[in-house]
Amino acid sequence: MTIQLSSITKSFGGHRALDNVDLQIDEGTFFVVLGPSGCGKSTLLKSIAGLEPIDAGEIRLGGRIVAGNRVHVPPEERQVGVVFQSYALWPHMSVAGNVAFPLETAGTPKQQVSKRVQDCLETVALTPYQTRKPSDLSGGQRQRVALARCLAQGASTVLMDEPLANLDPHLRNSMEEELAEFHRTSGATTVFITHDQREAMALADKVAVMWDGRILQVDDPDTLYRRPLSQRVAGFIGRSAIIPVVIQQVDGATARFELAGASVEVDCPVGTRPGPAQVLLRPDHIVLSTGAYGLPVQIVRTTYRGGHWEVFVSVEGLEEPIMMNLSRRATPGERLQVEIIRGWVLPG
Numbered sequence: 502m503t504i505q506l507s508s509i510t511k512s513f514g515g516h517r518a519l520d521n522v523d524l525q526i527d528e529g530t531f532f533v534v535l536g537p538s539g540c541g542k543s544t545l546l547k548s549i550a551g552l553e554p555i556d557a558g559e560i561r562l563g564g565r566i567v568a569g570n571r572v573h574v575p576p577e578e579r580q581v582g583v584v585f586q587s588y589a590l591w592p593h594m595s596v597a598g599n600v601a602f603p604l605e606t607a608g609t610p611k612q613q614v615s616k617r618v619q620d621c622l623e624t625v626a627l628t629p630y631q632t633r634k635p636s637d638l639s640g641g642q643r644q645r646v647a648l649a650r651c652l653a654q655g656a657s658t659v660l661m662d663e664p665l666a667n668l669d670p671h672l673r674n675s676m677e678e679e680l681a682e683f684h685r686t687s688g689a690t691t692v693f694i695t696h697d698q699r700e701a702m703a704l705a706d707k708v709a710v711m712w713d714g715r716i717l718q719v720d721d722p723d724t725l726y727r728r729p730l731s732q733r734v735a736g737f738i739g740r741s742a743i744i745p746v747v748i749q750q751v752d753g754a755t756a757r758f759e760l761a762g763a764s765v766e767v768d769c770p771v772g773t774r775p776g777p778a779q780v781l782l783r784p785d786h787i788v789l790s791t792g793a794y795g796l797p798v799q800i801v802r803t804t805y806r807g808g809h810w811e812v813f814v815s816v817e818g819l820e821e822p823i824m825m826n827l828s829r830r831a832t833p834g835e836r837l838q839v840e841i842i843r844g845w846v847l848p849g
């Protein structure tokens with residue numbers, strides 16, 4: 502289902518947990534809401550699920566108003582599946598029993614229930630575990646039971662509140678793949694909230710970056726990474742340096758400036774003008790120079806990151822060192838010639 506939020510506001514005491522939030526989530530999208538702890542992510546999800554009434558604004562699911570204008574459709578009538586960080590499985594029921602439960606309470610005929618449960622357990626690769634109790638499963642397997650239960654309900658919209666937060670890194674990676682697969686096979690509109698930008702990048706078709714009750718930017722992961730619209734989003738997504746420059750020339754979507762005697766070209770928003778600006782440089786935008794000329798830099802410190810070294814280099818005229826990746830060991834004090842192959846002028 503398409504999810505539309507218009508000017509949603511929700512306060513707790515004097516604090517605005519949601520401050521005039523507008524969002525359009527297209528049907529079938531894997532939509533990630535990313536933001537630091539306390540920014541309002543869970544409140545947003547609960548509002549969509551119907552677990553938290555909103556103060557103002559309007560929520561539409563599949564075009565139908567479910568909240569706002571004195572309407573509050575209860576959670577069980579919104580046809581959305583919810584998967585929370587704590588799996589909320591029935592401890593006394595078997596895996597199959599947990600998956601069957603919502604179907605049985607909805608009065609689905611017994612034979613259909615059994616067929617559907619088998620199909621859903623198959624999808625999440627839990628068929629061999631169907632007679633076990635949740636307490637005899639790993640965290641990841643329990644998570645999959647919760648997913649199967651969502652799937653069994655036939656929810657065309659699934660809301661997930663940090664479902665991978667309790668898992669160890671190894672399991673997290675395989676669960677990420679399973680979630681992506683779950684999304685592909687079910688085609689369900691998925692809203693997934695996390696404070697982990699790596700997870701957001703890996704899973705999302707679209708990411709909304711949230712801060713202090715507000716949505717700062719909504720874009721696909723690559724655009725968010727390469728073309729953030731503000732310093733805050735730039736700092737929140739991936740690692741970066743933001744350097745002050747004076748733009749000398751702008752040619753369409755390319756801006757030119759000088760740095761330590763070298764001429765550098767970077768991408769810029771349409772309408773950028775010559776003058777002082779802030780430029781975002783990602784580590785992968787800086788490479789060793791292959792030609793005779795380059796930007797002279799000196800290594801300040803290095804950290805091995807498995808397969809590559811993360812290297813901070815100082816550049817004449819810049820107060821802070823900038824970060825790049827090297828595939829070979831490098832030592833502090835070493836001088837290098839580098840090239841800036843890409844960058845982004847932050848909108849002023």
Ligand SMILES: Nc1ncnc2c1ncn2[C@@H]1O[C@H](COP(=O)(O)OP(=O)(O)OP(=O)(O)O)[C@@H](O)[C@H]1O
Pocket residue numbers: 513514516518536537538539540541542543544545696
């Ligand atoms: N029931 C409540 N009563 C009072 N304040 C609340 C309530 N629920 C949330 N808040 C406050 O609203 C703000 C947003 O909370 P929310 O749980 O939505 O944030 P979050 O981004 O999901 O955080 P986290 O990632 O830590 O779960 C916080 O300041 C929180 O303390």
